[in-house]
Amino acid sequence: xxxxxxxxxxxxxxxxxxxxxxxxxxxxxxxxxxxxxxxxxxxxxxxxxxxxxxxxxxxxxxxxxxxxxxxxxxxxxxxxxxxxxxxxxxxxxxxxxxxxxxxxxxxxxxxxxxxxxxxxxxxxxxxxxxxxxxxxxxxxxxxxxxxxxxxxxxxxxxxxxxxxxxxxxxxxxxxxxxxxxxxxxxxxxxxxxxxxxxxxxxxxxxxxxxxxxxxxxxxxxxxxxxxxxxxxxxxxxxxxxxxxxxxxxxxxxxxxxxxxxxxxxxxxxxxxxxxxxxxxxxxxxxx
Amino acid sequence: xxxxxxxxxxxxxxxxxxxxxxxxxxxxxxxxxxxxxxxxxxxxxxxxxxxxxxxxxxxxxxxxxxxxxxxxxxxxxxxxxxxxxxxxxxxxxxxxxxxxxxxxxxxxxxxxxxxxxxxxxxxxxxxxxxxxxxxxxxxxxxxxxxxxxxxxxxxxxxxxxxxxxxxxxxxxxxxxxxxxxxxxxxxxxxxxxxxxxxxxxxxxxxxxxxxxxxxxxxxxxxxxxxxxxxxxxxxxxxxxxxxxxxxxxxxxxxxxxxxxxxxxxxxxxxxxxxxxxxxxxxxxxxxxxxxxxxxxxxxxxxxxxxxxxxxxxxxxx
Numbered sequence: 001x002x003x004x005x006x007x008x009x010x011x012x013x014x015x016x017x018x019x020x021x022x023x024x025x026x027x028x029x030x031x032x033x034x035x036x037x038x039x040x041x042x043x044x045x046x047x048x049x050x051x052x053x054x055x056x057x058x059x060x061x062x063x064x065x066x067x068x069x070x071x072x073x074x075x076x077x078x079x080x081x082x083x084x085x086x087x088x089x090x091x092x093x094x095x096x097x098x099x100x101x102x103x104x105x106x107x108x109x110x111x112x113x114x115x116x117x118x119x120x121x122x123x124x125x126x127x128x129x130x131x132x133x134x135x136x137x138x139x140x141x142x143x144x145x146x147x148x149x150x151x152x153x154x155x156x157x158x159x160x161x162x163x164x165x166x167x168x169x170x171x172x173x174x175x176x177x178x179x180x181x182x183x184x185x186x187x188x189x190x191x192x193x194x195x196x197x198x199x200x201x202x203x204x205x206x207x208x209x210x211x212x213x214x215x216x217x218x219x220x221x222x223x224x225x226x227x228x229x230x231x232x233x234x235x236x237x238x239x240x241x242x243x244x245x246x247x248x249x250x251x252x253x254x255x256x257x258x259x260x261x262x263x264x265x266x267x268x269x270x271x272x273x274x275x276x277x278x279x280x281x282x283x284x285x286x287x
Numbered sequence: 288x289x290x291x292x293x294x295x296x297x298x299x300x301x302x303x304x305x306x307x308x309x310x311x312x313x314x315x316x317x318x319x320x321x322x323x324x325x326x327x328x329x330x331x332x333x334x335x336x337x338x339x340x341x342x343x344x345x346x347x348x349x350x351x352x353x354x355x356x357x358x359x360x361x362x363x364x365x366x367x368x369x370x371x372x373x374x375x376x377x378x379x380x381x382x383x384x385x386x387x388x389x390x391x392x393x394x395x396x397x398x399x400x401x402x403x404x405x406x407x408x409x410x411x412x413x414x415x416x417x418x419x420x421x422x423x424x425x426x427x428x429x430x431x432x433x434x435x436x437x438x439x440x441x442x443x444x445x446x447x448x449x450x451x452x453x454x455x456x457x458x459x460x461x462x463x464x465x466x467x468x469x470x471x472x473x474x475x476x477x478x479x480x481x482x483x484x485x486x487x488x489x490x491x492x493x494x495x496x497x498x499x500x501x502x503x504x505x506x507x508x509x510x511x512x513x514x515x516x517x518x519x520x521x522x523x524x525x526x527x528x529x530x531x532x533x534x535x536x537x538x539x540x541x542x543x544x545x546x547x548x549x550x551x552x553x554x555x556x557x558x559x560x561x562x563x564x565x566x567x568x569x570x571x572x573x574x575x576x577x578x579x580x581x582x583x584x585x586x587x588x589x590x591x592x593x594x595x596x597x598x599x600x601x602x603x604x
Contacts, residue, residue, distance in 0.1 A: 105364065106394045109452035115394075125364070126393045129384050135354045136389060139361020139369075142346060146322075147365070166385070169354035177346075 006225045009080070010040040014254045015281055016076040016089055022274035024093040027101065030251035030264040031158060032073035034189045034222070038247060041228040042154065043077040049151065052082040055121040061151050062140050064125045066133025067158040067187070068102035069266070074123070075099050083122040102128030131166030133157065134184065138174050141182035141242075152235075153182045160192030163201045168213065174242035175214025182242040183235050184215070187222065189251040191262035207246055215244040222249035254281050290472045290480050290517070295501055300463040303495060304402055306438030307459050308333025310445025311370060315341045320366065321449055324359050326352050326373040332402035332459065334372050352378040353385045356397070360389035363396040368449055375401025375417030375458060383423055390454045391427040398448050399424070402459040405494065405544025406577045406585045409462065413576040421493075422549025424456040425522040432521040433476065434458045434493040434543075434551075437466045440519065443474035451476055460544070462582040464495035479525035481532070485514035488600060489532040492542040493518050493551050496591050500542055503596035511604055521551055526558045533565040540568050540603050542596060547571040568603040570596065 013036045021027045042048045042063060051057045065074050072092065079086045084098070091097035098120040105125050106115050124140075127133045137155035144151060161167055174182055188206065190197050197203060210217045216238045220227040228247075235243045251265070252258025255277040258269075269277055292298055314321040315337050322344045325334045329347065338345035346362075348355040352373050359369035371378065379386050379401060390397045404417040425432045433448065433455065435441040441459065448455045472480075482497065483504055488511055490500040497517055504513035514532050518525065533539050539559065541552035552569030559565045570590060577585060586592045590599065 104392070106392065107364065107396065108394070109396070115392075126388050129388050131353070132357050132360075132385055132389050135357020135385070136361040136364070138354070139358035139363075140365055141361075142358065143362045143365030143367055146343070146367070166351075166353040166357065169348070169351035170357065173346075173348055173351070173354055173358065 004044050006040055006045060009044045010037050011281060012080060013040050013073065013076045015278055016080070017072045018269060018274050018277045018281070020072055020075070020089045020092040021268035022271060023090045024268060026093060027072060027268045028069040028266050029268055030191060030258060031067060031070045031187060031189060033255065033258065034249040034251040034253045035070055035156065035187050036073050036253065037223050037225065038156070038185065038228055039073045039077045041225055043081045045225070045229060047229065047232050048154065050122065055083060059149060059151050062124050062153045064133045064137040064140065064153065064155040065103050065127050066137070066155055067130065067161055068127025068133070070156070071101065071103050074103060078120070078122040084120060130161040131164035134167045134170040137182060137184070138170050138179065141174070141179040142177055144181055145179070151181070154185065155182070156185045156187065158187045159189065159197050159203060159206065160200070162186070162203050162206070171210065171213040171215060178240045179242045180239040183231065184242065184244045186244060186246055187249055188246050189249045191251045191265055193265045195262050210244040216241045217244050217246065219246040219248065222247035223253060256280060290482050291467055292469050295467060295505065298465040298467050301438040301466050302463050303435060303438055303441045303460045304333045306435070306441030307400065307445050307457070308336050310442040312336040312340060314446060314449050315344065318368065318449060321368045321370065322346065322362055324348060324355050324369055324371040326350055326355050326377065328373055328402070332372045332374070332400065352382040356382040356385035356399070357389055359397045360393060360395045368396055368398070370398045370400055372400035372402060374415060375404040375420040376415055379420055379423050379456070380417060387427055391429045394429050394453060396452055396454070398455050398457060400457045400459060403461045404458045405460050406572065406589055406591070407460055407462045407495070407544060407582040409582040409585060410579050412579040416577040418544070418546050418572045418577065419549070420458060421521055421543070421545050421551065422553065425554060430454050430456060431476065431523065432456045433519060434521060435519050436494055436497045436517050437464060437468055439466050439468050439470065439472065440474055444519070447474055447476050458494070460495055465498040467498055467501060477520045477523045477525060479528040480517040480519070481514060481528070482517050483513065483515040485512040485536065487512040487536055488538040488540065488604060489514045489516060489536045490540045490542060490596070491516045491518050491529065491551065491555055493521060494544055496542055496544050499591060499593045499596045502593040503600060506593065506597060507600060511600065513600065518551060521554055524554050524558060526562065529555060529558055530563045533559055533563050538566050538603050540570060540599055542570040542591065544591060545571050547573055566603065568599055570599045
């Protein structure tokens with residue numbers, strides 16, 4: 001994929017997130033906005049190997065979205081990357097849409113389609129109930145090794161998700177199997193649906209815990225493209241160990257009235273808020 | 288009686304789980320896409336043989352059933368055919384959400400193997416006696432549910448499930464039980480087997496407890512002419528075979544090592560109530576937990592031995 005101006009792309013990703021959530025009338029805003037720079041880098045930074053015209057290409061990097069409620073940011077990037085028509089973003093959460101409220105992957109066998117909706121190209125996993133993608137990523141990484149494939153598995157999860165015991169089960173197994181082809185990126189935005197992470201369930205010290213679980217840990221600023229880009233050369237230095245990146249982000253990044261406010265975890269902007277947000281994002285601050 | 292061994296009185300005793308272990312080992316040789324996962328119970332649920340013969344295709348997750356199902360789903364998404372085994376009380380017992388989302392909804396090709404199901408688990412007590420797993424699994428869209436009746440059939444079911452593309456649940460039991468089918472007995476997912484034909488009452492069962500039904504039918508043969516159906520696939524249920532028999536006999540007794548609510552009895556009642564209302568009695572656990580004891584003692588106490596079936600049959604008649 002050609003190199004592009006990442007801040008410009010990230011701005012478009014954020015604008016799409018605001019628009020699609022406002023159209024939908026429900027959904028999760030803060031995490032999608034906060035992780036927009038990461039996903040922009042993944043899909044437009046030239047590092048992650050995926051093919052829009054061959055979404056299930058065998059040697060692609062697998063991007064697993066464990067915090068499935070971040071769906072709008074992934075859909076935004078996939079749409080902008082040409083995996084499906086961009087206009088489809090406005091169908092998020094609507095009846096019959098491929099853009100389900102949470103990410104869905106389903107496999108069709110001879111028996112045909114088993115779901116009410118079609119598969120959105122580019123989505124690797126079903127996610128929403130937290131913790132599941134972390135294990136799926138472990139399975140995919142083991143599978144890649146069994147098949148002697150060279151691609152990576154990149155699992156994006158969130159700090160609130162770490163309340164789920166399954167995540168820790170999965171980290172342990174990743175370390176046990178020395179999955180050097182696996183990178184967990186944990187969006188450390190310090191909010192979850194009902195409050196700040198440190199109030200709902202303190203998880204510090206995340207880095208020490210992950211290290212103790214056998215992972216190679218790196219902490220980055222999730223709004224700095226250079227730091228996001230540094231994940232990959234760093235990861236290559238440890239071919240026999242799974243990696244965990246603690247990505248510090250500002251939830252709701254880019255829209256001042258959403259930033260660092262857990263109340264924006266699980267709600268969309270209404271029309272007026274969306275206009276205000278889009279105005280601020282494009283530089284004409286309203287406040 | 289083409290499905291049965293010649294002499295029901297002197298049958299070989301063998302555990303259902305052993306049939307699974309043999310089937311899995313066989314699959315390891317036949318199909319390199321088959322992988323196995325277990326949650327610290329590989330000897331107990333007979334994954335041991337596979338794990339030794341194919342260590343590169345065996346994943347030990349430790350006591351972590353939720354992670355086991357997730358890893359299995361990831362492997363399935365990459366084209367493998369994972370068999371994920373534990374005790375049924377733990378998986379699907381503790382891993383149901385992972386099964387629902389990462390397996391059933393995703394339609395990933397994962398085979399969930401629930402060992403030590405039913406009250407015949409024995410001395411471990413009610414914590415370890417899965418009596419709810421059939422209900423939990425058959426309610427899931429895209430999931431099929433197979434409960435083989437003996438070790439021989441379990442081996443065949445294991446092979447058949449590897450060929451079937453899609454999520455599946457295979458239920459196993461612990462104790463040595465009667466091998467009343469033989470090598471030539473066919474097995475087809477979703478196709479019920481009429482083990483014994485009769486005209487006056489139908490017993491529909493699944494699992495090793497069917498042996499009690501066969502023995503009871505024999506004992507009662509002068510009194511009542513009983514048909515015995517092996518409904519080894521609870522989902523998709525062979526409604527045609529069930530309805531045909533129910534219309535012929537007019538009375539249906541279901542028997543299972545499971546809660547009567549939601550299990551085979553529930554499934555049969557649903558079909559008959561809508562399509563062929565029939566007088567019914569469901570034999571199994573009546574909304575209760577089990578307890579410690581020897582397998583045989585428990586089967587007797589909870590009415591799942593031959594005498595229990597005889598009593599239930601008389602009650603229904």
